[in-house]
Amino acid sequence: MSLNAVAHLNFHGQARAALDFYRSVFGGQATVVTYGDFGMPAEAPDAAKVVFGQVAADNGFRVMAYDVPGEERPVAQDTPTTRRENGTTITREPFFLSVRGETVDEVAAVWDRLADGATVIEAFGPAQWAPAFGMLTDRFGVTWILDVAAEYAQA
Template sequence: MTIQTTTHLNFRGDARQALELYRSVFGGHLVINTYADVGMPAELPGADRVVFGLVAAENGFRVMGYDVPGRAEGSIVGGGSTRRENGSTVTDQALFVSVGSETLDELQGYWDALAVDAVVVEPLAASAWSAGFGMLTDRFGVTWSFGVTAAEA
């Protein structure tokens, strides 16, 4: 038996733009369904927002997202900030999305694409515990942790 987990991100009106970015970075296919697609009258405010969104790539990347009903300002629901301070990561965010690969070269391309208009928390570089580690908060308020993982024996 196997299971699969997929991060589900909750946005306040910009789920479509975030999911389009993630697809452009990680590849794969994008599925978007709006509230209107599932029966909300198209003339109502918010009917064009995302009720179900998915990016799935053959490289293993998967993320879901949707726009929570109601308030549209702000970014990711439950957002906050993450920063480095005195050699430690300080955050009030409930989650990070973690991306791992066996090589720094593979991670670097994803990092470079996602880093556009992002806040770099920790540059992607060799660390005491990994051949590559970095953190950034993208333009939608999602914090990503990148790390080179050891090859399994």
């Protein structure tokens, strides 16, 4: 038996844009199914919103997303809830998404694309525990940790 955990992100009207962005960052194919595709009348306010969406890439990256029915809410652009202080992470968020690669070059390329429109919490670069590490909150309010696997972690 094999199990996979895949992050399922909840949005309020931004799921399609987020999935398109993540596909541009990580590659792969995006699948988007709307409430209307599942039979909601076209004139209903939520008909064009995403009820099922995912990005799946050959490199193993997977993420799912949907729009919570109801009023659209913009992505919070106020004070970030995560920050780094004296080498520690201070946050009120219940989770981060982590992307780990094998080389600095491959992860740096993903970082550069994901950082477009993001709030950088810690710039991508060498870290005491990894060849490279960085943390940011993307334009959709999702906080990501990107790092390069340390040799001792590749056993």
